[in-house]
Amino acid sequence: MTPCGIICLKKAVSKHLLCHDAMNDYYANRINRCRPGHGASCALCCGSHNYAVAPQEIGELFSGRCRGGAAGPALHQDVACAEKLFHDAIQCSHVGMDPSEPGMVCCLLYGEDDRGGDVESFFNGTCKNFYCPAWDDLTDRQVLFAARLMGDWYYYSLLINDNAEVHDLCASYDRPEDVPAEELVSLKERLAERLMEEDGK
Numbered sequence: 001m002t003p004c005g006i007i008c009l010k011k012a013v014s015k016h017l018l019c020h021d022a023m024n025d026y027y028a029n030r031i032n033r034c035r036p037g038h039g040a041s042c043a044l045c046c047g048s049h050n051y052a053v054a055p056q057e058i059g060e061l062f063s064g065r066c067r068g069g070a071a072g073p074a075l076h077q078d079v080a081c082a083e084k085l086f087h088d089a090i091q092c093s094h095v096g097m098d099p100s101e102p103g104m105v106c107c108l109l110y111g112e113d114d115r116g117g118d119v120e121s122f123f124n125g126t127c128k129n130f131y132c133p134a135w136d137d138l139t140d141r142q143v144l145f146a147a148r149l150m151g152d153w154y155y156y157s158l159l160i161n162d163n164a165e166v167h168d169l170c171a172s173y174d175r176p177e178d179v180p181a182e183e184l185v186s187l188k189e190r191l192a193e194r195l196m197e198e199d200g201k
C-alpha cells in the first residue's frame, strides 16, 4: 500500500502487466473488480478520476459520450479531452457510460472491430492485460462488500484501490448494511481527500 493508502494513478498503468494465459484464466474466474455488479463499476486506471472538475461533472461528461458516436478515428489514450487533475497521468477519452447501463463507467471502445493503429496497439498491449492490486490483494467477498457499500463508480473505484480501508471495513462489519451512515460519510471524505493528496506527487 502506498503511504496515503490509495493506488497512485500515475503508477497504475505501469503496474501488474500480465500477459500469461494461465494468469488471465485465474482472473477470469474471480469477481470482476472493474464491474462487480450492485451498481458499482471502476475505470480508475483509465483515468476516470483524472479531471479537474467535481465528480458530478465528470459523470455528466461520461454520460455524453457514446459508443461509436465520435466522428473520425479513435483518440490515443495519451490524448486528454479535458483539464487533468494529475498532469502526467492518463485520462482516456474513451471512458464513458453506455445509455443501456446509466451510471456505470465502461470502455466505449471495448468490442469495436477497428480501433485504429495506435489505439489498437495500446488496447491489446496494455488495457487488456492490466490488473490492479485489487485483483490480487482483495478477496471476492471484500470486493462484493465494497460494491454493495458504494454502489457507484466514483467511491467504489477509490475504495477498492485502498486495500487498508476495505480490510478494516470487512473486519469490522459482516454486511455493508451494518456500516453506520455517519461512518460511510466519513469514509467517502477520506477517500476523496487521499485522491487529492496524489496531485503533484
Ligand code: SF4
Binding pocket: 033, 034, 042, 043, 044, 045, 046, 130, 131, 132, 133, 134, 157, 160, 161
Ligand atoms: S483500477 Fe482495477 S478495478 Fe479499476 S478499472 Fe482498473 S483494473 Fe479494473
